[in-house]
Amino acid sequence: MAKAAPSHGTREAHPNEKVRSPPTVANRGFLCEGRNRLCVAEGVTTCDVLVVGAGPGGGNAALQCARNGLSTIIIEDHQEIGTPVHCGECISEIACQNLNLDLPEKVISKRVHGIRVIFPDETEKCLTEEGYVLEKHLFEQWIAEEAVSAGASLHLGHKLQSMEREGGSEFEGWLCKGKGDGFPILAKIVIDASGVAAICSKLVRLEDDEPLNPQGKVVAGMQYEMTEVPTDGYLDFYIWPKYAEKGYLWMIPKCDGRANVGLVTEDRPRAKKALDEFIENTHFNELSQVLPPWKEKGNPAFGGTIPISGPFENTYSDGLLLVGDAAGFTSPLFEGGSHLALKSAVFAAETAAAAISEGDLSAERLSEYQKLWGGEFPPYDKIIRGKNALFDLTDDEMSLMGRCFPDEMGDMGFSGKAMVGIRLLLRRPGLYSKRIVPAMLAFGYSRAKYYGW
Ligand SMILES: Cc1cc2nc3c(=O)[nH]c(=O)nc-3n(C[C@H](O)[C@H](O)[C@H](O)COP(=O)(O)OP(=O)(O)OC[C@H]3O[C@@H](n4cnc5c(N)ncnc54)[C@H](O)[C@@H]3O)c2cc1C
Numbered sequence: 001m002a003k004a005a006p007s008h009g010t011r012e013a014h015p016n017e018k019v020r021s022p023p024t025v026a027n028r029g030f031l032c033e034g035r036n037r038l039c040v041a042e043g044v045t046t047c048d049v050l051v052v053g054a055g056p057g058g059g060n061a062a063l064q065c066a067r068n069g070l071s072t073i074i075i076e077d078h079q080e081i082g083t084p085v086h087c088g089e090c091i092s093e094i095a096c097q098n099l100n101l102d103l104p105e106k107v108i109s110k111r112v113h114g115i116r117v118i119f120p121d122e123t124e125k126c127l128t129e130e131g132y133v134l135e136k137h138l139f140e141q142w143i144a145e146e147a148v149s150a151g152a153s154l155h156l157g158h159k160l161q162s163m164e165r166e167g168g169s170e171f172e173g174w175l176c177k178g179k180g181d182g183f184p185i186l187a188k189i190v191i192d193a194s195g196v197a198a199i200c201s202k203l204v205r206l207e208d209d210e211p212l213n214p215q216g217k218v219v220a221g222m223q224y225e226m227t228e229v230p231t232d233g234y235l236d237f238y239i240w241p242k243y244a245e246k247g248y249l250w251m252i253p254k255c256d257g258r259a260n261v262g263l264v265t266e267d268r269p270r271a272k273k274a275l276d277e278f279i280e281n282t283h284f285n286e287l288s289q290v291l292p293p294w295k296e297k298g299n300p301a302f303g304g305t306i307p308i309s310g311p312f313e314n315t316y317s318d319g320l321l322l323v324g325d326a327a328g329f330t331s332p333l334f335e336g337g338s339h340l341a342l343k344s345a346v347f348a349a350e351t352a353a354a355a356i357s358e359g360d361l362s363a364e365r366l367s368e369y370q371k372l373w374g375g376e377f378p379p380y381d382k383i384i385r386g387k388n389a390l391f392d393l394t395d396d397e398m399s400l401m402g403r404c405f406p407d408e409m410g411d412m413g414f415s416g417k418a419m420v421g422i423r424l425l426l427r428r429p430g431l432y433s434k435r436i437v438p439a440m441l442a443f444g445y446s447r448a449k450y451y452g453w
Pocket of ligand 1: 052053054055056057058075076077078082086087088089090091158159160161193194195196197199220221222223262302303304305306323324325326330335336337338339341453
């Protein structure tokens with residue numbers, strides 16, 4: 001990580017604050033000259049963009065904003081970036097190419113060949129596409145370091161708690177307050193990358209005083225790090241509803257025989273018990289659970305929640321853009337969210353830079369953001385219909401579907417999919433009424449090129 005540097009200007013640096021581009025304020029009340037500079041005046045730090053949260057979405061938003069020449073502050077509630085890890089830690093090669101990410105070796109735990117889907121009767125089918133399992137906390141720290149190197153100021157232990165509009169009829173910025181010595185911060189644009197907390201959707205109210213977005217539905221994800229786990233370099237995804245209702249279980253291999261073994265399920269209260277039962281009843285029962293390297297003590301289980309209601313209705317407002325999980329961007333079937341978080345951050349930074357250079361921070365100007373992500377991200381409604389149709393199937397029907405897929409699902413073109421559909425309907429005509437075709441297509445949409453991972 002970048003070293004903490006002393007803050008210039010009118011206030012002392014917080015011990016956890018890392019300021020790369022110190023404000024060069026000649027005296028109080030003056031705006032700084034030049035881009036990429038912060039200003040402190042009357043005890044308020046002024047910037048072009050405040051990014052809330054230093055996960056993949058926030059780190060990349062700050063990096064792209066700083067590269068676009070915007071004075072950028074990124075705050076993170078925790079004292080350290082990336083921990084506790086709440087991710088299975090995989091990202092595809094296609095995602096890295098799409099994002100121009102040149103991953104340093106230190107953040108890569110293992111190179112992997114794709115996803116193997118294991119149906120309830122243990123039928124196995126592969127979706128081969130290269131990718132990585134990361135040391136996710138190191139990955140997030142690396143992105144934040146890049147942002148700091150590009151000129152962003154990083155404030156750890158800073159939690160956004162309130163936002164007030166500045167300006168009269170014309171919106172001029174957000175006065176943001178919260179926990180941490182760096183507040184108050186006056187930002188022309190706030191990028192909410194606070195993950196599932198979606199803090200700005202709660203703080204910003206619509207004209208009828210309702211929150212900007214209602215709280216969406218979430219699923220629980222939980223995993224253990226295990227050791228000496230056998231692998232051939234594929235991510236194993238088990239669609240086994242008996243343990244993971246409306247979800248799935250995984251074995252995601254890492255270096256030195258380590259692996260994340262976990263699940264997501266809509267049955268949140270039973271998540272840990274179901275994962276323990278899965279481990280107990282499978283070959284994993286002979287393996288040891290260990291604390292992950294970033295965790296010194298406590299329960300070895302770790303995880304979090306994942307939004308599953310799809311993109312929020314309002315992903316922008318006056319001076320506000322929502323990215324990543326804070327905007328509801330996760331892939332519906334296997335709930336990957338890093339690729340979408342990182343890419344939405346690129347769109348948000350691009351939109352923010354254009355709006356600021358034109359001096360128009362209005363919602364209307366920022367609506368371009370929705371056009372950008374809407375034109376690029378996969379059709380959420382279609383995939384969610386497919387996911388629902390899949391989970392309407394019995395275990396037996398799911399397995400039959402699995403058996404009708406070719407061994408390599410990644411190669412199925414239109415005719416391949418049609419063949420699978422015909423084969424299935426010939427064997428079990430009743431499946432037509434269960435919307436088997438959308439269920440099949442949901443697998444296709446879980447591929448990297450559709451932001452599945
Ligand atoms: C168990 C599990 C496994 C997963 N596996 C994968 C996987 O293998 N691949 C994949 O692509 N995705 C996976 N996901 C989803 C993925 O982790 C998320 O989609 C991704 O992290 C979203 O990134 P983000 O930057 O939007 O949010 P986050 O990574 O959640 O980052 C948000 C940050 O904001 C901070 N924050 C929150 N509120 C505030 C506040 N008020 N002020 C300041 N900071 C704040 C938080 O501390 C956090 O650091 C998984 C999720 C879970 C729970």
